[in-house]
Amino acid sequence: AQTVTQSQPEMSVQEAETVTLSCTYDTSENNYYLFWYKQPPSRQMILVIRQEAYKQQNATENRFSVNFQKAAKSFSLKISDSQLGDTAMYFCAFAKQGGSEKLVFGKGTKLTVNP
Amino acid sequence: GAGVSQSPSNKVTEKGKDVELRCDPISGHTALYWYRQSLGQGLEFLIYFQGNSAPDKSGLPSDRFSAERTGGSVSTLTIQRTQQEDSAVYLCASSVVGQWVNSPLHFGNGTRLTVT
Numbered sequence: 115a116q117t118v119t120q121s122q123p124e125m126s127v128q129e130a131e132t133v134t135l136s137c138t139y140d141t142s143e144n145n146y147y148l149f150w151y152k153q154p155p156s157r158q159m160i161l162v163i164r165q166e167a168y169k170q171q172n173a174t175e176n177r178f179s180v181n182f183q184k185a186a187k188s189f190s191l192k193i194s195d196s197q198l199g200d201t202a203m204y205f206c207a208f209a210k211q212g213g214s215e216k217l218v219f220g221k222g223t224k225l226t227v228n229p
Numbered sequence: 230g231a232g233v234s235q236s237p238s239n240k241v242t243e244k245g246k247d248v249e250l251r252c253d254p255i256s257g258h259t260a261l262y263w264y265r266q267s268l269g270q271g272l273e274f275l276i277y278f279q280g281n282s283a284p285d286k287s288g289l290p291s292d293r294f295s296a297e298r299t300g301g302s303v304s305t306l307t308i309q310r311t312q313q314e315d316s317a318v319y320l321c322a323s324s325v326v327g328q329w330v331n332s333p334l335h336f337g338n339g340t341r342l343t344v345t
Contacts, residue, residue, distance in 0.1 A: 149333060151334075156338075157318060157320075157338065159320070159322070161334070164333060205271070205272060216274065217262070217324075217334055218274075219264075219272045220271070221270075221271035221272075222270075222272070224269070
């Protein structure tokens, strides 16, 4: 079974600085997807970024980028130029490609951006 | 074109009562999940429906919890004889099975359950 580990329960960063959230996973699969979801205080879960395992190039979405290390099974999220609106819980998630098995989430990292 | 809809958005109930929480997934989404999230905590997987296959109930915490998905669409999560530890936000999510590139998981806004 796949597992996803987020080793940082809480983190904080100053506005405009850069922060990196860690995520590692365990799988025997070769083809899969990885995701980062954001949950602000409004509690609406929002997809931030996704990565397909067969792609070597790291995904980027504006200020958000990932460092995907397939051999190390690591999938960290970098937030550049942090904004107050980035304050939220961040969840890393894993899904098998084309599979019918459930998406697996990590336990989350609570990020606070300070003014 | 609506997203995942959950009702009620808030529910207060007395200990020992039964409650039903409803989830309307996005039309055409064959996968449906229920998660529980205690205050400030992570997502606890409860149950997963995928098409016509038998649901994955491995996350249900006790036999007081059950869920149905009728006609492959609407789902109801039922908690019998509620306890105070059941107080949490219950999130529903849906997606198209096997299409993670084009169809990531879409979440509802959740039902906040408070057991007094």
